[in-house]
Amino acid sequence: MITQREDYYALIDIGSNTMRLVIYLPNELGRFREVENVKAVARLRNHLNDDGYLSKDGETILIDTLSDFKDVLKIYPLSHFTCVATATIRQAKNQAALVKKVKAELDWEMEILSEEEEAYFGYLAVVNSTSLTEGITVDMGGGSTEVTYFKERKIIHAHSFSFGTLSLRRMYQYEEAEKTSLDRIKRYVLEQFETLDWLKNRAVPLIAIGGSARNVAQIDQVDKDYPMAGLHQYPMLKKDLDRIQDQLLSLTLKKRQKVEGLSKDRADIILPALTTFITLHQFIKADRFVLSQKGLRDGINYALFFKDKTHPYSPNVLEDSMQELVNDFNLDLKQIFQIERLARTVFNALYSHKMKGVNKQDWQVLNRAAYVFNLGEYIDNESSAQHTFYLLANRTIDGLSHRDKLKIALVSSFKNKTVFKQFTRPYKSWLTKSERKKLRLLGALLKFIYCLDATKRQVVTDIDVEVKRKKIKLTIYTKKNAAPEIYQAEKQKKHLEKALKRDLVLSFVRK
The missing domain is CATH 3.30.420.150 (Exopolyphosphatase. Domain 2)
Structure with a gap:
């Protein structure tokens, strides 16, 4: 369905093998969401004759294909249009005549890119x-x-x-x-x-x-x-x-x-x-x-977006990609920052006590997962874990390797040990047994912390963590009635206890 927005970008790429029309919607992060991609296998290179001219047949294919693209474009309100040609048109001795022909037939400026x-x-x-x-x-x-x-x-x-x-x-x-x-x-x-x-x-x-x-x-x-x-x-x-x-x-x-x-x-x-x-x-x-x-x-799109910037690239590709996920799934930034803050407090305590071998790299995984925990709720609350895992594991996240993407998907979708094992089964060769245990711990920790903001009111102000030989005591300070958070935390703490192999003793204190 075509929206009434009038900021579609269209780009035609006239290559030597294929010609493509791609239509995008840009966002404020400098990223472009592809909404249509039309491909034609034109093989213009095969119509570059021995004298270096694009033949009449080649010209016909070029114009006919561009005319088809123009029909597609009629339904899109465009704010920007670019038509570029690469090697074959660049190398053709009649390139100037081809530019004029495109202008005469379609009223388009065909830009020939340099090497x-x-x-x-x-x-x-x-x-x-x-x-x-x-x-x-x-x-x-x-x-x-x-x-x-x-x-x-x-x-x-x-x-x-x-x-x-x-x-x-x-x-x-x-x-x-x-x-x-x-x-x-x-x-x-x-x-x-x-x-x-x-x-x-x-x-x-x-x-x-x-x-x-x-x-x-x-x-x-x-x-x-x-x-x-x-x-x-x-x-x-x-x-x-x-x-x-x-x-x-x-x-x-x-x-x-x-x-x-x-x-x-x-x-x-x-x-x-x-x-x-x-x-x-x-x-x-x-x-x-x-x-x-x-x-x-x-x-070409990035060059257009960054043309007035100091550098022609994003300072943090992954951060932009994670922010795009937040925007696409309407995630609550206030809640994300709350979860991130509380998770950091508990993680630091585990790290300082060298529990279960957690390290600084594990915080990176946990921190990224905090941004997208349970995002599958956007689709369906009842099966949010399954949707979370599928979306994160199979969506392109710029700046993340496939293996790192899997780690975030497993932590962000944590529900319980059984579901975690279901998700990891096809990827067993990707992760060692100790890595799987670590990710299960991070997932259980994130799920528990998520319970401390169950109502999205940010009622928890701080957490004190006391690590003992057989148990961990959490003193959780709140600024309001936290009955829903208390209920959810007590209900879900068992997953973290199993991962840590220690009892969790929760004490809620209202300030």
Whole structure:
């Protein structure tokens, strides 16, 4: 349903392989919620002739696809519209004529991004949507491949290579085995990488952007029966890339088109892309391969939002993402701050007494979970734990790895030991037994603290914690009648007692 708001942003990305129309709603945090995404597999690169001109057929595909996008846009009240083109239009000798044609036919200004701009926007997307402070990005399109190196979140180097998946595919010689063609591609891209001194032996994460990288991650998730939804910040190792390459190389093109996780329209170009990723991974000695779902289009949006700021990136990606959750689910900030304050008091006491091995990193998990505890109540109160876990485990939370996201989901959704075990069952290999025990303790603690603000009146002013050999005494000070809080705390303390293996003695004192 289209709202009556008039601040929709529309962005058309004319790539070498695909063309996309994406419509967003921005918020005050500089984040953009995608409301529509229309894709067309145009493969304009294949219509760039030997003389370097986009052919008449290519022009027709370009204009017809943009006309279809214009029909979609009619129902959206826009406050901002951008139409950008990348490698194929940039490399076409008739680019000026194409710009004029788009203007004449559609009355749109088609902006042709420079190589530097294309690389920069990819970097900008990564630093605004992950917690990585250093890395190499690679954005492989149909007609070009952009790489950047950033450190302390600042871009240090950037480069655009004039090869992409479609141009590499043209290097195939069909009378020879596919592996032989891929070996030729490997030698070619390695020669290109060797022209950049700043790429070699960086030993940092390789962050991949774009449709080919996304398909590689999807195949890996299917192969591993990955229990968590979402691709952003999905990590892989080189052995995963090698395994997928071997798997796809063993299949005919027809069978490759049926591989789950691989888009049919990418079946013929996925191996040139994989070969490039593996070669670059080896060249930079990457410690891991990480997928970024955020790319060129997101980078353009971030540049727009941060254009008047000191730095073109958010000072704290995770904090912004957590705040977005608070906004989306109408969570009560006063209650969040109350829970956070009381939880800190009890946690500090456990930490100072070295109870159950809690450490400073555990406070980070508990603190983040306090922001979103029981948010599933927004959907249904009776099954709030299930909704909380599902939403947090499967929603993209920028700045959090999948493993850290799981930890927060488990703590925030804690109901009891039985439900906790149900939630952890698909993820047993992700966490050690001691980690699971620790998260259960943090969940039980958070649930207990939540009971101390059961009526959302912030009646509890302070807590004194006295740790003894067999019990823990909590003196809880209140400023009003706290009967509902007393009832809930007494009812729920058993979960914390079981996790701590000590009795909790509660004493409520009204000041």
